[in-house]
Amino acid sequence: MKKRPKTVKAMFSSAEDGDEFTAMVKTTVADWALQKHPKTSPEEIAMLNAIPPGPCPRCGFPAPIRWGRSKEGIARYRCESCGRTFGPLTGTLFDSHKIPASEWVEYLVNVAEYESVRQSGLTNMNAVSTGRYWSIKLFAALEGVQDGVALHGDVYVDETYFKETPSGLTMVDGRKLRGISRDCICVATAVASDGFVMVRCGNGKPSGRRILEALGGHIADGSHLIHDGENSHRALVKALGLSEEVHPTSETEGLPDSSNPLAKVNTLHRYLKKFMSRHGAFDREYIQGWLDLFHEVHSCFGDAHEFVDRVLRRVISCRKVLRYRKAMSKKRGKI
Known part of the structure; x- marks a missing residue:
């Protein structure tokens, strides 16, 4: 064939x-x-040359000196300690990149438009594996992006679930586990007027300890918790001194959003499911990366320029090196 x-x-x-x-x-x-796939543009060269040099990416010496330019006109630096030379992107996620960093603009616009990784690769005329590799880089750059989220006032809390992939399912007597079992990955969500947070919260129904670890650091003391009465939510109320308002599922099921007191968190979950449906075979290992990415997409909802600007700045400044072979090892599966 x-x-x-x-x-x-x-x-x-x-x-x-x-x-x-x-x-x-x-x-x-x-x-x-x-x-x-154009050559590196003058605008990109100017942008790269405007990046102030950091410590030497090899030995950490804090004061490198200018050392000419590359054939494209990009600044080079030399470490006076180890003698190695490097550019503004050495030691970052763009280390040894072959495709201009500016191509990430179109890739990120596609992400903001809920386009799949595969389709984005085809649209950009890249290999599908390039899209997968870039997504893993994106997750690395966005790691911790929700850490500083702090919610105040009325805070709506709920959970949603994603099934494990078929290879990760638990079979008992040849049958799959039913209901919200350990084969369901729990995503804990808290949303208020000043933002939202989504955190992986283990598998199956969350315990009080797990929900407190996931959301406790994001809800301000004294806030008003609005939830469906899930037992684990009591841990938040008790630990953070929250007032609460309970609306059981039996009370809200089937209600239109206009009269559903939990519509705010339910709507967010619908957007998340729609976003993830474009990536149905995603590797569950990266689910927190997908949640971080969705957080940035939805925080800039309707403004692709803001999303591209803030995310691309974060990717370029991320001091991590992720080689293709390591990221795309067959042992790591799909994204």
């Missing part, structure tokens, strides 16, 4: 030469690919 090319460009460039019609199609796709 003929091996499928990894990119759209490869699909057409590998086609046999034919008549003028075939030549026109191949030339059009080649030109399209060139537009999708």
Whole structure:
């Protein structure tokens, strides 16, 4: 069986030469690919040169000196301690990158528009594996992005669940576990007028300890907790000195949003499910990364410019190196 090319460009460039019609199609796709993968622009070079040099990424020496420019005109620096040279992106998630950092703009716009990783890769004329690799980089950059969220006033709390992938399901006598079992990944959500937070909270129904670990640091003391009466929520009320308002599921089930007191958190869960439905086969190992990404997408809801600006700044400044081989090891599965 003929091996499928990894990119759209490869699909057409590998086609046999034919008549003028075939030549026109191949030339059009080649030109399209060139537009999708331009050389580093003067604006990107200026942006990179504006990044102040940090400590040496190899030995940590704090005061590198200017050491000329690369052939593209990007600033180079030299460490006076170890003698190594480096650029503004060395030691970051863009270390040794082959595709201009500016291509992330289109990728992030696609993410904000709820486009799947696979479709985004095809749209950008990259290999599907490139989209997966970039997503893992994105999760690394967004790690801890919700840590500073603090909610005040009326705080709505609830949980939603995602099933484990088929390979991770527990089978008892050949049957799957029913209901909210340990095969269901719990996502604890708290939302108020000043923001929201979503945190992975183990598997199955959360205990008081787990819900307190997930949400306790994000709810201000003395706030008013509005919830469905889940037993674990009592831990929040007790530990944080909260007042509470309980609306059991039996009372709210089937109510329209206009009259449902928990509509605020339910609506957020619907958006999350819609977002994740675009990535149905995502590796559950990365679920907190997906929650962090959704948090940023929804916090900038309707403003792709703000989302791209704040996230791309975070990715470029993230002092982590994630090599393709390590990130894409077959042992890590899908994202």
